[in-house]
Every structure is written in structure tokens, then in C-alpha cells.
Amino acid sequence: MSRGGASSTQRFARVFLPAALFFWGLLELSSTISYDVATALVTLYFAVVGVGSINFGRVRGIPLVRHIGLGLCVVAALLALGRTSHVESGGLKAATFVLVSLFLLAVAYWYRKQGEVRGKR
Numbered sequence: 001m002s003r004g005g006a007s008s009t010q011r012f013a014r015v016f017l018p019a020a021l022f023f024w025g026l027l028e029l030s031s032t033i034s035y036d037v038a039t040a041l042v043t044l045y046f047a048v049v050g051v052g053s054i055n056f057g058r059v060r061g062i063p064l065v066r067h068i069g070l071g072l073c074v075v076a077a078l079l080a081l082g083r084t085s086h087v088e089s090g091g092l093k094a095a096t097f098v099l100v101s102l103f104l105l106a107v108a109y110w111y112r113k114q115g116e117v118r119g120k121r
Contacts, residue, residue: 022049039083046076047103054111066111073107 029041053069056062077100084096 025049036083039079043076043079043083046072046079050074050076051107051110054107070107070111073104077104 050072
């Protein structure tokens with residue numbers, strides 16, 4: 001096999017396999033016991049994969065992976081906020097909003113590279 005063929009195969013595998021694993025996990029979790037459990041698991045899945053992607057992007061120095069991780073964390077927060085619109089308890093809604101806000105603040109703080117200055121990369 002030529003060196004160029006192996007290189008394109010490796011590039012394809014590096015892009016396709018993580019995406020396929022992500023969507024496989026998403027499909028498995030979205031069809032669990034009940035709608036509420038599935039929504040909670042999918043939200044947690046997005047948050048965990050998002051934080052893991054940010055960490056992987058920071059360690060390997062791959063900004064695109066960090067951006068994808070940040071997007072997944074925002075989706076997880078939006079899913080959590082969307083689910084609380086059906087909750088009757090005002091206290092539970094407020095607690096969820098506070099927790100989601102703290103989660104996003106922590107992710108945004110951690111997302112930036114150590115020593116990264118605003119406007120400079």
C-alpha cells in the first residue's frame with residue numbers, strides 16, 4: 001500500500017470513528033427506560049463528552065476539538081434548561097438555572113488555554 005493511501009485512510013479514521021462513536025452513544029442513551037431518564041442521560045453525555053473534548057484539545061493542542069467540546073457543553077446546558085420548562089417547582093427551576101450557569105462559567109474558564117490573553121492566541 002502506498003504511503004499516501006495509508007495517510008488518507010488514517011485521516012478518515014481520525015475524523016469518522018470519533019463521530020460514529022459519539023452518535024452511537026447518543027442513539028443508545030436516547031432510547032433508554034423513559035423520556036425523562038433518556039433526556040437526563042443525553043444531557044449528561046453531552047456535558048461529559050464536551051468536557052473531555054476540551055481537555056483532549058488542550059492536551060493535544062487542537063483548537064477545533066476544543067471548539068467542538070465547548071459547543072457540546074452549550075448544547076448540554078440548553079437541554080437542561082429546556083427540560084426545566086416542564087417542571088412545576090419554582091425552587092427546582094431556580095436551582096437548575098444556577099447549576100447550569102455555574103457549569104457554563106466553569107467550562108468557559110477552563111476552556112481558555114493557560115496563559116491565553118484575550119485577542120491573542
